[in-house]
Amino acid sequence: MVELKTPAEIARMRVTGQFVAEVLTELRGKAQIGVNLLELEAIVRERIRERGAVSCYVDYAPSFGRGPFRNTICLSVNDAVLHGLPFDYTLRDGDVLSMDLAVSIDGWVADSAITVIVGTPDPEDVRLIRTTEEALRAAIAVAHAGNTIGDISAAIAQVAKGQGYRVNTEFGGHGLGRTMHEDPHVPNDGRAGRGFRLRPGLTIAIEPWLARTTDRLVTDPDGWTLRSADGSRTAHSEHTVAITENGPEILTLTV
Numbered sequence: 001m002v003e004l005k006t007p008a009e010i011a012r013m014r015v016t017g018q019f020v021a022e023v024l025t026e027l028r029g030k031a032q033i034g035v036n037l038l039e040l041e042a043i044v045r046e047r048i049r050e051r052g053a054v055s056c057y058v059d060y061a062p063s064f065g066r067g068p069f070r071n072t073i074c075l076s077v078n079d080a081v082l083h084g085l086p087f088d089y090t091l092r093d094g095d096v097l098s099m100d101l102a103v104s105i106d107g108w109v110a111d112s113a114i115t116v117i118v119g120t121p122d123p124e125d126v127r128l129i130r131t132t133e134e135a136l137r138a139a140i141a142v143a144h145a146g147n148t149i150g151d152i153s154a155a156i157a158q159v160a161k162g163q164g165y166r167v168n169t170e171f172g173g174h175g176l177g178r179t180m181h182e183d184p185h186v187p188n189d190g191r192a193g194r195g196f197r198l199r200p201g202l203t204i205a206i207e208p209w210l211a212r213t214t215d216r217l218v219t220d221p222d223g224w225t226l227r228s229a230d231g232s233r234t235a236h237s238e239h240t241v242a243i244t245e246n247g248p249e250i251l252t253l254t255v
Contacts, residue, residue, distance in 0.1 A: 001183060002175060002182070002183045002184055002196065002202065003175070003177055003178070003182060003183075004199060004200070004201030004202055005177055005201045005202075005203055005242070006201065007244075009108065009177070010201070010203065010242045010244070010249075010251070012105075012106060012107075012108040013108045013109070013110055013177065013203060013240065013242065013251050014242075014249075014251045015105055015106075015108070016053070016103060016104065016105040016106075016108050016109060016110040016251075017110035017112070017240050017250075017251030017252040017253075018251075018252075018254070019047075019051055019053060019103065019105060019110070020101050020102070020103060020110045020111070020112050020240075020252050021112060021252045021253055021254040022254060023043075023044060023047050023101055024099060024101055024112060024113075024114050025254050026043065026047070027040055027043065027044070027073075027099050028099075028114060028116055030043060031091060031097050031099070031116050031118055032091065032118065032119075033091055033092060033093050033118055033119045034090060034091065035090070035091050036088065036089065036090050036091070037075045037077070037086045037087060037088070037089045037090075037091070038086055038087070038088055040073065040075060040086070040099070041071055041072060041073060041075065041086040044072045044073045044101065045072050048072055048103060051105065052105070053103045053104065053105045054103060054104045054105075055072040055102075055103055055104075056102035056103055056104055056109060056111070056179075056180040057069040057070075057071060057072055057073070057074070057102065058070060058071065058072060060180070062181075065083065065223060065224050066222070066223020066224060067223070069083075069085070069224065071085060071086045072101075072103075073086065073099060073100065073101050074086075074098075074099070074100035074101075074113075075097065075098070075099055076097070076098040076099075076100070076225065076226075076234070076236070077089065077091075077095055077096065077097055077098075078095060078096050078233055078234070079211070079227045079228045079231045079232060079233060079234060080098070080220070080225050080226065080227045080234065081098060081209050081210075081211060081217075081226060081227065081228065081234035081235070081236055082098075082100070082171055082209060082217075082225075082226040082236065083100075083224045083225055083226050084098065084100075084224070084225045084226075085220075085222045085224045085225050087222075091118045092118065092119070093118065093119035093120050094117070094118065094119055094120050094121075094122060094125075095117070095118040095119070096115060096116075096117055096118075096125050096128075096129075096233050096234070096235065097115065097116050097117075097118060098113060098114070098115040098209075098234065098235060098236040099113060099114055099115075099116070100112075100113035100236065100238065101113070102176075102180045104180075107178060108177065108178065109176050109177060109178065109179060109180050109240075110176075110240045110251055110252050111176055111180060111205045111207075111238060111240050111252070112205075112238050112239055112240060112252035113207060113236045113237060113238035114236075114237065114238075115129045115132065115235040115236050115237060116129075117129070122233075124212065124233070125233055125235070127163070128165075128210060128212055128233060128234070128235045129235040129237075131159060131160060131163045131165060131210060131235075132160075132208045132209060132210055132235045132236060132237040133237045134159050135155070135156045135159040135160050135188075135208040135210075135237070136156075136206060136207075136208050136237045136238070136239060138155040138156065138158070138159050139152045139153075139155045139156045139206045139208065140206060140239065140241055140248050140250065141155070141248075142155050143198060143204075143206070143241055143243060143247075143248035144198065144243070144247055144248065145198050145199055145200050145243055145244075145245065146197065146198065147197070147198050148192070148193055148194060148195045148196060148197050148198060149184055149185075149186055149187075149190065149194075149195035149196045149198070150190040150191050150192050150193055150194035150195040151192045151193065151198075152173075152186055152190075152204075152206060153172075153186065153187045153188060153189055153190025153191075153195070154189070154190055154191060154192040155192075156188045156189065156206075156208045157188060157189035157190070159208075160188070160189075160208065160210055165210045165211075165212070166210075166211075166213075166214060166215035167188050167189040167210070167215055168188065168209075168215040168216070168217065169187040169188060169189050169190075170217065171209070171217075171226070172185065172186050172187045172188045172207065173185070173186030173187075173188070173204055173205045173206045173207045173238070174186060174204065174205055175202070175203065175204050175205075176203060176204065176205050176240065177203050184196045184204070186204055186205070186206055186207075188207075188208050188209070198243045199243060200243055200244055200245050201242075201243065202242070202243040203240065203241070203242045203243070203251070204240070204241055204243075205238055205239070205240050205241075206238065206239060206241055207236065207237065207238035207239075208236075208237055208238075209234065209235065209236035209237075210234065210235055211228035211230075211232050211233070211234045212228070212232035212233050212234070213228075213230055213232040214228050214229050214230045214232060216228070216229035216230070217229060238252075239251070239252045239253070240252045
């Protein structure tokens with residue numbers, strides 16, 4: 001069931017979104033050569049404690065994962081793209097790191113993800129990341145009341161396929177609000193004009209992700225980390241967006 005939010009409830013999600021954006025901005029600066037993933041996890045854990053927020057991940061145990069996640073952020077390196085379980089790994093020159101953070105403050109959730117390059121950038125990694133970011137912008141641009149989920153999905157796919165990438169629809173965006181995952185599902189490919197019609201008060205996470213040369217995923221032995229099936233590099237971009245009478249509002253932007 002899709003739950004529409006009041007303007008007051010969206011305002012509370014905006015507070016959470018600002019916090020998520022601030023933490024990801026801090027991590028963008030911290031993700032340097034020689035930094036361990038567990039150090040980044042520790043920073044997030046401390047920021048959540050200081051703010052009195054609640055991690056959406058620590059006790060999260062969906063059907064597609066193996067037991068509770070137990071960490072506060074998804075950190076996915078190189079060919080890992082989603083649900084990366086932080087582990088004892090030191091970042092190296094040229095690594096691609098996706099960071100996905102969802103927290104709740106006073107009962108309201110926001111979710112966002114960014115992908116960064118550590119040290120020396122590979123031009124193909126830069127192109128991949130920019131494509132996910134462009135696809136996200138295109139999707140948000142059509143997230144107006146009266147349009148459909150299919151319009152969002154088609155906008156993402158048009159950008160991705162236009163750059164020669166394949167699109168996976170197993171994992172994509174989702175509704176959110178009181179919990180991290182609510183209806184509706186927001187695939188990264190679809191037909192314009194189809195699906196749930198967008199209405200003011202709908203809040204969704206839009207999250208295009210891509211791999212360089214495949215649309216297939218494999219799961220790590222940890223039961224969580226999803227990697228490209230052929231080992232190619234990956235990227236992930238995500239914002240929490242509210243549909244309003246005046247158009248889409250990104251709730252996870254830094255001020």
